[in-house]
Amino acid sequence: MLALPNRDSRPEPVMPAIAGHDAMADSSFDKRRARIFRPVAVVAVVALLLLAVIAMQLVASNDRETREHEQAMVARGLALRMHELEQAIIPQVEWDEAVDHLGNRLDRHWADAYFAVFMHSQVGATRAFVLQGDGRPVYGARDGKPTNAAPDALFGPFAPAAEAMLPGLRQREAAAHQPPVPGQALAHAVHTTALARAEGQVWIVSAHLIQPDGGKVKPREGPLAIAMVAIPLDAPMLNLFGQRYRIADMVVMPMAPRNDTMARVLLKGLDGSDLGWMVWSPQRPGSALLREIAAPLIMLLVAFGWGSWIFMREASQMTRELIDSEALARHVAYHDTLTGLPNRALMFDRLNHLLALARRHPYDPAADLAVHCLDLDRFKEVNDTLGHHAGDELIRKVGTILKALCRESDTVARLGGDEFVILQPGTTAAGASHLAERILRELSRPIDLTFGQVEISASIGVTMVPDPQVEPSDVLRQADMALYVAKEAGRNASAFFEPEMDAALRLRRALEGDLRQALSHGQIHMAYQPQIDRDDRVVSVEALVRWQHPTKGAISPTVLVPLAEESGLVHELGEYILRRVFEETRGWPNLRVAVNVSALQLRSPVFMAMVTRLVAEYDIDPRHYEFEITETALLGDDGVTRNNLTVLSQEGFTIALDDFGTGYSSLTNLHRFAIDKIKIDRSFVHNLDSGEEAEALIDAIVRLGRALGLDIVAEGVETESQRRRLALCGCNHFQGYLVSRPVGAQELEKMIPGR
Numbered sequence: 001m002l003a004l005p006n007r008d009s010r011p012e013p014v015m016p017a018i019a020g021h022d023a024m025a026d027s028s029f030d031k032r033r034a035r036i037f038r039p040v041a042v043v044a045v046v047a048l049l050l051l052a053v054i055a056m057q058l059v060a061s062n063d064r065e066t067r068e069h070e071q072a073m074v075a076r077g078l079a080l081r082m083h084e085l086e087q088a089i090i091p092q093v094e095w096d097e098a099v100d101h102l103g104n105r106l107d108r109h110w111a112d113a114y115f116a117v118f119m120h121s122q123v124g125a126t127r128a129f130v131l132q133g134d135g136r137p138v139y140g141a142r143d144g145k146p147t148n149a150a151p152d153a154l155f156g157p158f159a160p161a162a163e164a165m166l167p168g169l170r171q172r173e174a175a176a177h178q179p180p181v182p183g184q185a186l187a188h189a190v191h192t193t194a195l196a197r198a199e200g201q202v203w204i205v206s207a208h209l210i211q212p213d214g215g216k217v218k219p220r221e222g223p224l225a226i227a228m229v230a231i232p233l234d235a236p237m238l239n240l241f242g243q244r245y246r247i248a249d250m251v252v253m254p255m256a257p258r259n260d261t262m263a264r265v266l267l268k269g270l271d272g273s274d275l276g277w278m279v280w281s282p283q284r285p286g287s288a289l290l291r292e293i294a295a296p297l298i299m300l301l302v303a304f305g306w307g308s309w310i311f312m313r314e315a316s317q318m319t320r321e322l323i324d325s326e327a328l329a330r331h332v333a334y335h336d337t338l339t340g341l342p343n344r345a346l347m348f349d350r351l352n353h354l355l356a357l358a359r360r361h362p363y364d365p366a367a368d369l370a371v372h373c374l375d376l377d378r379f380k381e382v383n384d385t386l387g388h389h390a391g392d393e394l395i396r397k398v399g400t401i402l403k404a405l406c407r408e409s410d411t412v413a414r415l416g417g418d419e420f421v422i423l424q425p426g427t428t429a430a431g432a433s434h435l436a437e438r439i440l441r442e443l444s445r446p447i448d449l450t451f452g453q454v455e456i457s458a459s460i461g462v463t464m465v466p467d468p469q470v471e472p473s474d475v476l477r478q479a480d481m482a483l484y485v486a487k488e489a490g491r492n493a494s495a496f497f498e499p500e501m502d503a504a505l506r507l508r509r510a511l512e513g514d515l516r517q518a519l520s521h522g523q524i525h526m527a528y529q530p531q532i533d534r535d536d537r538v539v540s541v542e543a544l545v546r547w548q549h550p551t552k553g554a555i556s557p558t559v560l561v562p563l564a565e566e567s568g569l570v571h572e573l574g575e576y577i578l579r580r581v582f583e584e585t586r587g588w589p590n591l592r593v594a595v596n597v598s599a600l601q602l603r604s605p606v607f608m609a610m611v612t613r614l615v616a617e618y619d620i621d622p623r624h625y626e627f628e629i630t631e632t633a634l635l636g637d638d639g640v641t642r643n644n645l646t647v648l649s650q651e652g653f654t655i656a657l658d659d660f661g662t663g664y665s666s667l668t669n670l671h672r673f674a675i676d677k678i679k680i681d682r683s684f685v686h687n688l689d690s691g692e693e694a695e696a697l698i699d700a701i702v703r704l705g706r707a708l709g710l711d712i713v714a715e716g717v718e719t720e721s722q723r724r725r726l727a728l729c730g731c732n733h734f735q736g737y738l739v740s741r742p743v744g745a746q747e748l749e750k751m752i753p754g755r
Helices: 020-093 096-103 108-123 151-176 235-244 285-312 315-334 344-360 379-386 388-405 429-443 472-488 499-521 557-566 570-585 607-618 631-637 639-651 667-672 682-690 692-707 720-728 745-749
Strands: 127-131 137-142 191-198 201-209 226-232 251-253 263-268 274-280 369-377 411-416 419-425 447-449 452-454 457-464 494-496 524-532 538-549 553-555 592-596 625-630 654-660 677-680 711-715
Touching (some): 020 096, 020 201, 020 226, 020 235, 020 263, 020 274, 108 127, 108 137, 151 191, 151 201, 151 226, 191 274, 344 369, 344 411, 369 388, 369 472, 379 388, 388 411, 388 419, 388 429, 429 457, 429 494, 499 538, 499 570, 524 570, 538 557, 538 570, 570 592, 592 654, 607 639, 631 654, 677 692, 682 692, 682 720
Parallel strands (some): 457 494, 538 592, 592 625, 625 654
Antiparallel strands (some): 127 137, 127 226, 191 201, 251 274, 263 274, 369 419, 369 457, 411 419, 524 538
16 A cells, blocks of 8 residues: 655545454443343244244145145036036937937938937037947047048047947947847936047047937937047147136146145046146235235244344444444545456556655655556457456456555555556656566466456556646556557557647547548548459459548548547448449449458448348448458457358358468368458568578468368469469469559440450
8 A cells, every 4th residue: 555644635545443442342242242142143033934834834724725626626627517518418319310320221411410419518528429239330520520530530539438338338338128028218317437548549438329218219220329429628628627616727648747735536437547636826815815914923023033133232333333334435436346456546646646746746756646548458358258257256366466466555546347457656767667567477477367367468557746736547548559559569468658649639539520521421432453354354343442531532441440449439430331332333344353351341240230220221242242350350269250251151252261370370260261262461472582492381281272262362472473373373363553553433344354
């Protein structure tokens, strides 16, 4: 921590110290509180546990009795439903007309109108059959309509049920006719009803003898014909059944549910076999009552706890808590919650004190001050790959490392994100440089996290405060400008602020404003450089962006593109370029047009939507266009980049890998990403005239491309000798000043064959 004598402003916030007598008082208070609270707490806990046990037993008992009552009610209700079914069928089969049209002979028209329709509409049966005396089906109906196929096909699933029911039915028929008297009705209706499984579900099956009711029609000799109907225990039937008994979710399951709280009734067949279970959620009045009284019980418990807390609270404890709370609030207000380091407010507070000290002692070397602005390189990659928890852990580790490297008189603060500031008083430029080098060296080593080992680096901007009259915000701005220069130098570096940096930054910000104006006023243009084959035919062109500044002249793309990326205009610039290219080249159907895309554009989730919108707007054929990307765009295997490249390829665009061989060339990347073409970098072409090594490298690249089925283009071809040697290596497409310099769209049209 920084200790400064004779400060002329408010004191630095610190946590209050706790004296020895305060600790003794706390110990005495804790003992007295334990003597009072412990018996009360034990009694309260025992009472609450006893109450909870009694309540749970009452709830469980009440719910169990209700469930058993519902199960008995449903079992009786199912038997009643089967009896009601029998009574509804009897009038339609114990009838002289039925004997005449169904038993003695089969009148299909009568069976359709008076048997099938009645059983479906009035009884609810979805299957209806007429069986001869020998049990063979002669008529079948499904859902009140006769089947067009043979009755055996529809009756087949119900044959086992019929085989189980018919013997008992015939016994009762024989008992009713001892001996049978021709022309005389039986003494009473003969029928049987049972549960059976058919077609993968449980059915109520009812079989009835077709017998006369008045004796006017004489049944034919032999066993009487049988009418057999079936009602499925499906959702509609269970819904109607459940409505009668106020059950809403009744289902039939092949096995008993594992949940013991569910109500169930076992369904048995005529032979005693288990057919399935009727299952539903029973009412739970005990649980409902418990839910109703839970809130009052909780309120009673809270009130009891609150009263106990008020009773045990003493004035001395309240005072100590208030003091601690105030100190904690001040600590939170002045410190970063993630690392515990001073935050922006405390950093500026201490910077103000240091500047005041420097103003008070202008000739004291101990009052010299260095301010370091530090930013982690590749921190976003850690967040994106390992998650924000890993990023937070890394920030904490970096904070610990910085504190260990600094003196106690230095201040290490975190401003937010991965940005840190170090205030180093009483130092020189050499001392500040030494501290920056130590930090860079330490942070370049692997750091162990819970999520794995990571390698990062840092960029540091340093400013020495020569004038104590400077504003604190200007000091931080100077260090930030030096940090920007360090990042521009390739990261993992430090830079000291120079007055020229301020002018350069102002110039760059002015250039950013000019770029915004150029995009809005259409001041950026496109040039096109052709690519030829061995026969000197123009087969494709590369679109190149050109910015002619009204006062500064031509702005190089090497300046324009980084400027757009750093100012957040790269997506707007990319859409502008693609729009101009589509507009100017959609009339070149015989050429493929290449457009450069930056890594930041490919990492944008909305990039593909923008391309699709412009394709539709300008009605272009994607097969005539290709996107050139650099190898750095493939680093990290970003998921959004991979998806964008895959969709571009699926839409018909060609993907070319620009400057091949100068970055992190990888066979894995060539396979993983949808790469169609590689472009040999101009540096290899320029070295062709200097030795055989460059030719061997190009020959290897060409062989690799051919093995992977990729097109190959050499760029930067300037001499006929280079072109000839490239052709000997197997390269058939060339781009460079030997072919043509980049030209405007109108001039290029003159070079296009067929125009």
